[in-house]
Amino acid sequence: MVQDDSGGNKPSHTEAYASRLDHAKDFSDVFEVVKDTVKRSIGGYRVGLMLILDDLPLQVGAYHAVGSNTIVMNRLFLQIVQATASSKRVVNSFIYTILLHEYLHALGFLPESDVRPLVYRISMESFGQDHLATRLAEVGPWALLKDVPVSVIEAPKRVAEIVKNFEGTNQRYIS
Numbered sequence: 001m002v003q004d005d006s007g008g009n010k011p012s013h014t015e016a017y018a019s020r021l022d023h024a025k026d027f028s029d030v031f032e033v034v035k036d037t038v039k040r041s042i043g044g045y046r047v048g049l050m051l052i053l054d055d056l057p058l059q060v061g062a063y064h065a066v067g068s069n070t071i072v073m074n075r076l077f078l079q080i081v082q083a084t085a086s087s088k089r090v091v092n093s094f095i096y097t098i099l100l101h102e103y104l105h106a107l108g109f110l111p112e113s114d115v116r117p118l119v120y121r122i123s124m125e126s127f128g129q130d131h132l133a134t135r136l137a138e139v140g141p142w143a144l145l146k147d148v149p150v151s152v153i154e155a156p157k158r159v160a161e162i163v164k165n166f167e168g169t170n171q172r173y174i175s
Helices: 013-022 027-042 075-084 088-106 112-127 132-139 141-145
Strands: 050-054 062-064 070-074
Touching: 013 027, 013 088, 013 112, 027 088, 027 112, 050 075, 062 088, 070 075, 070 088, 075 088, 075 141, 088 112, 088 132, 088 141, 112 132, 132 141
Parallel strands: 050 070
Antiparallel strands: 062 070
16 A cells, blocks of 8 residues: 555555456456556557457457557457466456557557567556466466467357447547
């Protein structure tokens, strides 16, 4: 806890971000944490993005098409994590890590060699070393699949799904 100016205690920013992520109810809540942590850490901010869930090869967690306003997340990967996760924290940390990575691409950080360490840095600054989101940023979200026999998973290709109310703002500009 950190002492505030009035003499009371308030949570540190890492505790506050961890609490927000742990209690996030949907993609929109997690994405608000992503945007806030990025803005606090590197000052970047963008609005007007949409999230699409699609069945992709399991080697692909998500992607952002450069020049577009979309993030496409691997629905199958997400469903496996949701089915095998031990807690909501695991699912939300996974979603945070994936969305943070793609949000940084949407902000113009393109080379993976730049984005991966930046995801780790922002996660570390925002949650501290011991939070699952930081550990996933360090080892990659595929670590969640280590005990899952993914080679036997055969899922039919389904129609892509747009996540409604992903971003609660109607602004359309990068700032």
